[in-house]
Structure formats: structure tokens, C-alpha cells
Amino acid sequence: MAEFTVNTQRTDPYLNSKFVxxxxxxxxxxGIFRVSSLKRITAPLAHRAGTAPSEDHLEPGLTSWEPIVLERGRTHDTSFEDWANxxxxxxxxxxxxxxxxxxxxELQDEQGTTVMxxxxxxxxxSEYVALGPLDAEAPATAVETLTLQHEGIVRDTGVQEPLET
Structure with missing residues (x-):
């Protein structure tokens, strides 16, 4: 199967720097500048038959979801704080x-169109950091962080590959 079905001339994967x-x-x-990986883990479940005591068989067990961490530069927008409260x-x-x-x-292409x-x-x-570490000797953006627990991630298959112009 082609990596890109609509834009068959495209060979480069999408960048991870444009998202909403x-x-x-x-x-x-x-202001969100970082989103952690969207990750699920299915634990292997080992079992064996009584007639094969030295042989394990693995099958899928329980699935869990890693927390998602959102980071953004600190501003006067209170949406992180309001939700944490x-x-x-x-x-x-x-x-x-x-x-x-x-x-x-939403992942976007270089033109700002949602592609996924x-x-x-x-x-x-589950965790809110109102203001990350401050350091007068290393000037950088003040950061606010929100860690989210959740019950699953589902890809919206209604979002299709857009035609690039």
C-alpha cells in the first residue's frame, strides 16, 4: 500500500511540529508547544496447557493508556488551570x-490543513504544574504543564488525506 494515496508524489512523512x-x-x-506520545500498551498474558508444562503461549491481556502531557508557554489564558481546579x-x-x-x-501538514x-x-x-522551574541564568519560556489520564485514544478515520496544492 502506498504511504500517501491521494498525494502519490509525496515521499516525506508529516512533520511533528504543526498540531492543534x-x-x-x-x-x-x-500556546501548546509539546504533546507527549499517544501510547497504548497491551500486556502479554502467558498461559500453558497442562500437557505442555515447559511451553508458554502468549496472548493479549489488559490494555492500558499512557498519560498525555501537554506543555505550553505560560500566559494569562487559564484553560489548564480551570480544568485542573x-x-x-x-x-x-x-x-x-x-x-x-x-x-x-489534530496533526496538520505544512499548509495548516488537518491530515490526521x-x-x-x-x-x-492528574497533575498540574502552574509554573515550571525558574532560572535567571538560563532565560527561557516560562512553562505550564497539564498531565492527563484518560480512557482511550481513537483515531478519527473521517479525516482523510487532503489533496496538496
Missing amino acids: VKFDGKTPVP LVWTQGGKISLAKYRKDIRI AFNVQRAWP
Whole structure:
């Protein structure tokens, strides 16, 4: 099968530097510059027959999903903080009805067209870093980080390879 079915002249894979992250299918969350790998792990389950005590057979066991880490430069946009505060707030009252969100991660080509999309199901923040380390001797962007637990990643197969012009 060809790597690119619409743009058969294309030989280079997509770059990992153009992407959009949306919470609840809404407008893109501003400033995200890094998204960790979208990774699932299926544990092997070993078993053996009673008649073959020295031979294991492996089959798929439970599948788990790695947390997703979002990083962005610190600004006055509060979308990370607002979501994290649904899981923990001063005084301990949290919103059980709203703390999970579906998120969408869209990979874009060099022209900014979405070429692939992944829907992350029932995500919730397990770790929030309001401000990363500060260092006066190494000037860099102040960073805010949100780590998300979730219940699965599904590729949106409705997003097809666009015709490149």
C-alpha cells in the first residue's frame, strides 16, 4: 500500500511540529508547544496447557493508556488551570460532573490543513504544574504543564488525506 494515496508524489512523512489541541471539541487551546506520545500498551498474558508444562503461549491481556502531557508557554489564558481546579480546589469541593473532557489532537501538514486526528476519551487532569522551574541564568519560556489520564485514544478515520496544492 502506498504511504500517501491521494498525494502519490509525496515521499516525506508529516512533520511533528504543526498540531492543534481542542478541549471538548471547541476552539484550539492556545500556546501548546509539546504533546507527549499517544501510547497504548497491551500486556502479554502467558498461559500453558497442562500437557505442555515447559511451553508458554502468549496472548493479549489488559490494555492500558499512557498519560498525555501537554506543555505550553505560560500566559494569562487559564484553560489548564480551570480544568485542573475541577479536580482539586482550596476547600476540597470538586466538580464530579464536569472534570472529564474529551480532547482532540489534530496533526496538520505544512499548509495548516488537518491530515490526521485523534480523539482522547474521558480525560482528566492528574497533575498540574502552574509554573515550571525558574532560572535567571538560563532565560527561557516560562512553562505550564497539564498531565492527563484518560480512557482511550481513537483515531478519527473521517479525516482523510487532503489533496496538496
